[in-house]
Amino acid sequence: MGLKKIVTILKSQYYRISKSGAAYARYVGVEVGENCRILTSSFGSEPWLIKIGNKVTITSGVRIITHDGATWLVEDEDGRREFFARVEIEDNVFVGLNAIIMPGVKIESNSIVAAGSVVTKSVPSGSIVGGNPARIIAKTEDYKKRVLESYVSKSEMDYSKPFKERVLEVVSNDFKPFLK
Template identity: 35%
Template sequence: MRDWLRRVRQGLAGQGSDPGSRIARDDARRIDRLRARGVTIGAGCRIYTDQFSTEPWLVTLGDNVNVAGGVCFLTHDGAARLLAGRRPRLQVLGRIVVGSRCFIGHNAMLLPGTVLGDDCIVGAGAVVRGRIADNSLVVGNPGRVEGRASLYLEMLLRSPGAVDSFGLDEPDRRRMIELHFKEDGHGS
C-alpha cells in the first residue's frame, strides 16, 4: 500500500518514471508528421487525430491546443465539384485557425473559414463554421455558442467525477478511480 501511495504521489508531482511516455512519444511523432505536411502547430499541443484534409497547410493551431480523436479539419467544400461543367478546376477553400489553450472534443468538425478564439472548448461531435469569440463553449450541429468556456471549466472542478488520475500508469489509475467511486457511494 505504501509503495502504491508513493507512486501515486510521484505521478501527481511529475516525478519518477513517466507513465505517459509512450503516449507522449506517439503524440510527438504525430505532431512531427503533421508539421511536415504543413500544419502550423504551436507549443505544448496534444493532437489525437490525423484528419487535416487535403490542404493541411491551411490549418494553424495556437499553443496548448488539445485535439481529441476523430476531429476533422475540413479546409475545402467538395460540393464545388458539382460545378465542374462550368469551372472544371474550381475549388472553394478556407483557412482554419485555432487560438491558444483550446480543447476540441471527439469527432468534432471544423469547416473552411473557421476562426476559433483563445480559451475555447468545442464539444464532442460539434460542427463549427465561422468566427468564434474567445472563451466560448461551442456545442451541437450546427455548432453554436452555449456559454463561456471558463464557467464550464469551473463546473468541471466541482464535478463528482473529478479525479486526479491523468498520467498515472493503468493499474494505479484504475485503483484510484475505483477508490474514488467507492468512497462516494457509487462504486462496487
C-alpha cells in the same frame, strides 16, 4: 509506383505511428504551436492552410476541412469552381472527439468544442460550442468554475495505486438528468 512515392508513403506512416501527433501534423504542413496534444491525423488535402496555437488538444476522430468538395458539382464553360479557406485554432483550445471543423473557421483562445460538433462558423474567445451545427452553449469561465468546485483534483488521488483502482475510488455514480 515509383521509389520516391514509396519513400514518401513510408515516411508519412513512420511519422504517424512513431512520432507525436504534433510531429506528424508538422510533417504534413500544419503550423503547430507548443505543448499541443494532437490525437488525429485528418488534416485534409491542404494541411498547410491549418494553424494551431499553443496548448491545444485535438482529440481523436477530429476532421479539419480546408476546402468545399461540393464544388465538384458546379461547372460551366469556365470550368469547375474551387473554394479553399484557412482554419485557425488559437491558444488554449480543446476540440472534442469526432468534431468537424469546416473551412474558414477560426476558433479563438480559451474555447471548447464539444464532442461530435460540426463547427460551421467562427468561435469567439471563451466559448463552449456544441451541436450540429455548433452553437454557443456556455462560457469557458463558467465551466472552469464548476470543475474547480466539483471535480476531484490530482492531489486528492492516490497515485501509488494502479490507474483502474485510482479511478474507481473517485468515479461519479450519478447520471445526468433525462432529456425533456
